[in-house]
Amino acid sequence: MAELGVAVVGFGLAGEVFHAPLIAAQERMRVAAVVTSSAERAERARAAYPGVRVVDTVEALFAEPDGIDLAVIATPNSTHAALAIQALDAGLPVVVDKPFALTADEGLEVIAAAEAAGLALSVFQNRRWDSDFLTLRRLIEAGELGEVRRFESRFERWRPVSKGSWREVGEATDGAGILYDLGSHLVDQALNLFGPAVEVYCELDCRRTEVRADDDAFIALTHDSGVRSHLWMSAVTPRLGPRMRVLGSESGYLTFGLDPQEDALRAGRRPDDGKPWGTVDPENWGSLGTPDDTHPVPSEAGDYPAFYAQMAAALLDDAPVPVDPNDAVETLQVLEEARRSAAGE
Structure with missing residues (x-):
């Protein structure tokens, strides 16, 4: 069975508590990389996900994206749009934690970048x-x-x-x-x-x-x-x-x-x-x-868990993404x- 390597960008509440456990529980995904500048959080990531690659900047991750099939943006809200575009520019499909961006215009810019790159994009509206x-x-x-x-x-x-x-x-x-x-x-x-x-x-x-x-x-x-x-x-x-x-x-x-x-x-x-x-x-x-x-x-x-099951299907089976990013723009x-x-x- 194909397995997707997922990079969790940000390992605070969203990344550590919500995204990483749901990714790890999905049989077609694994937590392959974590981006955090906190030494304490880095150690927790290594303990929870043996073999995970931990880097302290997104630049380090995106410069060497080998083994990464999906980037999850779980950083503070003000960084969502810019980091999503960086990930897309690095050739990675993206999941963005809510809120998708600070403004609807920013969200539309991210959608345009995904469409131009031909890459999947979704928003984590887990509720x-x-x-x-x-x-x-x-x-x-x-x-x-x-x-x-x-x-x-x-x-x-x-x-x-x-x-x-x-x-x-x-x-x-x-x-x-x-x-x-x-x-x-x-x-x-x-x-x-x-x-x-x-x-x-x-x-x-x-x-x-x-x-x-x-x-x-x-x-x-x-x-x-x-x-x-x-x-x-x-x-x-x-x-x-x-x-x-x-x-x-x-x-x-x-x-x-x-x-x-x-x-x-x-x-x-x-x-x-x-x-x-x-x-x-x-x-x-x-x-x-x-x-x-x-x-x-x-x-x-x-x-x-259905969110990441559907995201895996989108990447591996050409199914629709779990949440259309245009819905997040409307929100x-x-x-x-x-x-x-x-x-x-």
Whole structure:
């Protein structure tokens, strides 16, 4: 069986916790190289992936790309577009962590570079494989809700004091802040389910004194399909709302709590450890119905491994990439419009 050598560029939270374990669990991929300037992270990479090539700069990697079939850009947001283009110039297909770029125009430049090079390009919108999202898609496709009228979706945390990471204390102009961190997921899910947005409204706030970028946001979308999406993202929510409330003409779907895959990855698990992956216990299933008739709905298992399985198929079998980068550009256009709305423009 053909095996793809994958270079993980950046070995912070995204690279070490999300990308590398999912790549290593994919039978047609291996973690062949890691780029990190941190000696501590380099040692962890060598321990986790014996035989991995570790370099401290992307220039060193791209100067000698032998044995590398795919580059994964898992660096701070402000570097995504430039590094993706560098990887493409080196002859490598690319996966870019979300957000794809800082602006839609930057994203279009990366797409143009991939098309000119004839190389595959995708964006890691892993929340398309969340348990609740997959369950909702199943219910919609089965007609269980009737005509969907309103989609309410939240990623909320209670973190009254920031952890000091660049995502929280960096500048919004560098891609820090909750709008780009969690809004990238929420908007992508809404557009993926209900189509293009024709109206965007946003409230954007910075609540904590030590934080320079937004940490509390609300977006309202009106989709061309007529569905209205209300999306909340916050680091300062002392009482968490439902993860999703979806209202249709026949019934509604309500679910609380987050997909279990992130916690599993943060705990050091891998999808190939022989234990059930992405499953939700029955007591945490969502419910479907009306005030007079409500019943629990079995949750689909979350499936982050599907992203890299589909990426392997794209490179080895000429299948479509798992996420069309043009979708990510559309998400960036909404986020840019959201920021303009919040500024009163």
